[in-house]
Amino acid sequence: MPVSSSPNLERAGLDPANIDIVFFTHMHSDHVNGAVREVNGELVLTFPNARYLVRSAEWHRFDNQPESRASVADALNLLEHRIEFAEEGEYIVPGVRVLATPGHTAGHASLLVTAGEERVIILGDIFHSAVQIEHPEWTNSLDSGDPEQAKVTRRQMLQELARPSTTGVATHVANSVFMKVEAAHSGFRLLER
Ligand SMILES: [Zn+2]
Known part of the structure; x- marks a missing residue:
């Protein structure tokens, strides 16, 4: 279902007409x-x-049956002639780089935003719950691409998140959308805020 308006953007004082880049971490309906x-x-x-950007592997997963278009068909149809590809390692603007983070979906991506020493990683759906910080091997039915690859990606991303001055942004992780992670003796843990 398409949304009827953009109330959150309005609240932020932003006009949809002024948005110049939309990057899709992946093509799930939400x-x-x-x-x-x-x-x-x-x-x-x-x-x-x-401009609408996505990794080519993510866009092309709909080329193959039985990958279902049903929940995103309206968006795919409108984007068909507008979509552009941005691949692993590419900067979509200065300081914002695409990271290939497959698993949740085949062409899933994250964005690494760097400003001086500070790093922010927009994670997409690598993590759905804070428990996956300590248990990256715990999967869920939403990892529709390759659940085993999703576990590998979570472990790799935890290494990145534990580096200094790094904040993760995980939309679905309740209460910890903006997360700091540190290495612990047996793995990783979420830092209390
Ligand atoms: Zn998703």
């Missing part, structure tokens, strides 16, 4: 369908002037 909205009964892109 991460994509905000790019489409209905105006006077017609479906349009929410951000009319934006």
Whole structure:
């Protein structure tokens, strides 16, 4: 279902027309369908002037059956002639680099944002719960791509998150959307805030 408006952007004082880049970490419905909205009964892109970016492996997973388009069909149809590919290691703007983080989906990506010594990693759906910091081997049914690869990616990302001055952004991790992680004797743990 497309969203009908962008109330959070409005609250932040942002006009959808001024958004110039939309990067999809992956093409699950809860991460994509905000790019489409209905105006006077017609479906349009929410951000009319934006470039829309995704890893090619993520876009192309819909080429193969039985990968279902059903929940994201409206968005895929509108994006078809607008989508651009941004691959592992590419900077989408200065200081913002694409990281290939497959597993949750085949072409899943994260973004590494660097400003001076500070690093922020927009994680997408690598983690769904804070328990996966201590137990990256715990999977869930939402890892629809390759659950074993998802575990490998979680472990690799924990190494990155434990580096100095690094904050993770994990949309689905309740109460810890912005997370700090440190190495612990048996693995990793979430730092209390
Ligand atoms: Zn997802």
